[in-house]
Amino acid sequence: MTDIWNRLKSLRKSQGDARISGLFDADPNRAQAFSTEADGMLFDWSKTMIDAGARDLLLDLAKGANVEARRDAMFAGEKINETEGRAVLHTALRNLQASVTVDGQDVMPEVRRIHDLMAAFANDVRSGAFKGQGGKITDVVNIGIGGSDLGPYMATLAMAPYHDGPRTHFVSNVDGADIADTLKGLDPTTTLVIVASKTFTTIETMTNAKTARDWMAKSVSNPAAQFAALSSAVDKTAAFGIDESRVFGFEDWVGGRYSVWGPIGLSLMLAIGPERFDEFLAGGAAMDAHFRTAPLAENLPVLLALVGVWHHQICGYPTRAVLPYDNRLLRLPAYLQQLEMESNGKRVAMDGSDLTQPSGPVVWGEPGTNGQHAFYQLIHQGTMPVPCEFVLAARGHEPDLAHHHILLAANCLAQSEALMRGRSLDEARALMAAKGLTGAELDRQARHRVFPGNRPSTTLLIQQLTPYTLGQIVALYEHRVFVEGVILGINSFDQWGVELGKELALKVEPLLEGKPSPDHDPSTEHLAQVFRQMRG
Numbered sequence: 233m234t235d236i237w238n239r240l241k242s243l244r245k246s247q248g249d250a251r252i253s254g255l256f257d258a259d260p261n262r263a264q265a266f267s268t269e270a271d272g273m274l275f276d277w278s279k280t281m282i283d284a285g286a287r288d289l290l291l292d293l294a295k296g297a298n299v300e301a302r303r304d305a306m307f308a309g310e311k312i313n314e315t316e317g318r319a320v321l322h323t324a325l326r327n328l329q330a331s332v333t334v335d336g337q338d339v340m341p342e343v344r345r346i347h348d349l350m351a352a353f354a355n356d357v358r359s360g361a362f363k364g365q366g367g368k369i370t371d372v373v374n375i376g377i378g379g380s381d382l383g384p385y386m387a388t389l390a391m392a393p394y395h396d397g398p399r400t401h402f403v404s405n406v407d408g409a410d411i412a413d414t415l416k417g418l419d420p421t422t423t424l425v426i427v428a429s430k431t432f433t434t435i436e437t438m439t440n441a442k443t444a445r446d447w448m449a450k451s452v453s454n455p456a457a458q459f460a461a462l463s464s465a466v467d468k469t470a471a472f473g474i475d476e477s478r479v480f481g482f483e484d485w486v487g488g489r490y491s492v493w494g495p496i497g498l499s500l501m502l503a504i505g506p507e508r509f510d511e512f513l514a515g516g517a518a519m520d521a522h523f524r525t526a527p528l529a530e531n532l533p534v535l536l537a538l539v540g541v542w543h544h545q546i547c548g549y550p551t552r553a554v555l556p557y558d559n560r561l562l563r564l565p566a567y568l569q570q571l572e573m574e575s576n577g578k579r580v581a582m583d584g585s586d587l588t589q590p591s592g593p594v595v596w597g598e599p600g601t602n603g604q605h606a607f608y609q610l611i612h613q614g615t616m617p618v619p620c621e622f623v624l625a626a627r628g629h630e631p632d633l634a635h636h637h638i639l640l641a642a643n644c645l646a647q648s649e650a651l652m653r654g655r656s657l658d659e660a661r662a663l664m665a666a667k668g669l670t671g672a673e674l675d676r677q678a679r680h681r682v683f684p685g686n687r688p689s690t691t692l693l694i695q696q697l698t699p700y701t702l703g704q705i706v707a708l709y710e711h712r713v714f715v716e717g718v719i720l721g722i723n724s725f726d727q728w729g730v731e732l733g734k735e736l737a738l739k740v741e742p743l744l745e746g747k748p749s750p751d752h753d754p755s756t757e758h759l760a761q762v763f764r765q766m767r768g
């Protein structure tokens with residue numbers, strides 16, 4: 233492995249100032265050769281500095297890290313999450329016909345049973361067979377945070393054209409503003425509250441759940457009857473008073489940020505109905521099948537991961553931007569931030585040794601075209617390249633607004649072209665000369681208008697954003713994160729890095745209330761003191 237890493241780094245060095253556009257000049261077939269199609273999607277990774285030599289070495293890296301064996305171990309239910317002693321089987325939630333054993337036990341009958349219970353409940357809510365104390369459920373509030381919020385929230389926004397159920401709302405932040413703003417205007421007698429928490433101990437979620445119960449108790453005699461719970465700690469849900477008929481459980485082998493496929497997806501299922509939800513699962517399952525069977529060189533998650541490794545670990549670009557040209561994928565970047573950074577933002581390898589390569593990159597983004605009018609300035613002319621990952625659907629959902637869609641798509645393609653091509657000093661000078669400038673002023677103005685170009689990007693092109701293609705996209709990114717983690721030797725399925733802050737929050741709370749709380753640093757003590765003064 234060390235040898236392959238070194239060869240990749242020297243290959244990159246040897247590229248010097250070579251330009252991506254030069255790769256196209258050298259290989260007229262590059263656009264096709266560095267585009268990969270699978271199950272109706274196209275991943276174009278030609279606008280990068282990965283040439284045939286780099287591609288082969290990157291594939292060697294994947295082989296050397298035993299990506300295929302680790303993948304098979306994951307699907308087989310082996311306990312690949314070694315620091316928590318758990319299997320990693322979110323894939324089982326979307327492959328309902330599969331047979332999967334954990335500790336020698338077939339887990340699928342229970343997965344199917346819960347799936348069917350959820351579907352029956354969703355149908356009852358949607359039809360009005362399950363009622364609130366004031367009649368048919370009109371609104372659903374999902375209370376959860378992290379993986380118990382980001383997945384269903386992202387997917388529910390993405391699937392807006394398919395909504396034919398109750399309105400859905402999401403509360404995550406412990407900031408009372410979140411729940412106050414959400415509940416304002418809702419009718420407690422026709423609202424269903426879903427408490428989504430894998431552990432059912434997360435303080436933000438429990439605090440919000442109690443506030444929602446108090447809110448409901450002012451209007452209905454039995455608030456708990458309008459609550460449902462999604463959790464892998466089903467014993468704790470009873471203490472909250474939620475009847476077990478509305479408790480949908482899952483096992484600890486479903487990680488929080490991988491949990492949208494099962495009970496945590498209930499709000500999505502309520503919004504679009506169980507049949508559409510199953511199409512979402514089918515899209516994920518199709519990506520699983522592709523990931524398990526396609527050769528590495530044609531395997532979309534593997535290629536996405538290799539492009540990621542190339543840009544971050546080899547080229548040293550610290551971040552990557554995810555830029556969906558699809559307004560309904562508004563929350564995809566936030567969702568991917570958790571998926572990628574919580575999974576691969578780690579400094580030690582599975583065996584506890586220091587990582588020999590940088591951990592995963594910072595991931596960020598916004599939908600296009602909005603980002604163009606905000607931060608693309610830096611992407612085009614800042615000193616640090618930002619690899620961009622564009623996502624685009626060929627068709628929108630508004631036939632009457634097809635001209636909007638063409639304009640949207642034109643912007644997406646134009647951005648990746650501009651990033652690669654840039655604008656030379658000569659071109660900028662010609663522009664300024666055409667405006668009548670001359671001499672030093674022409675030079676000065678021209679320099680501001682130079683675009684260095686040679687900035688890498690990839691484009692994921694899908695036909696249309698449907699439940700099925702959304703499932704494909706989410707599973708694609710999940711497996712990409714997995715492959716990157718395997719290549720880096722990381723356990724992508726724990727998140728110890730979130731613990732310390734949670735622990736300290738419990739100790740800071742008394743400090744803010746002026747109660748004794750030892751062992752804080754002077755800055756924290758001072759901030760708490762001023763905070764108390766400001767509160768009056």
Ligand SMILES: O=P(O)(O)OC[C@H]1O[C@H](O)[C@H](O)[C@@H](O)[C@@H]1O
Nearest residue numbers: 378379380429430431434488730
């Ligand atoms: O679903 P819960 O148990 O409430 O957890 C919610 C979230 O909080 C934790 O701190 C983790 O960082 C996340 O991975 C998790 O998704």
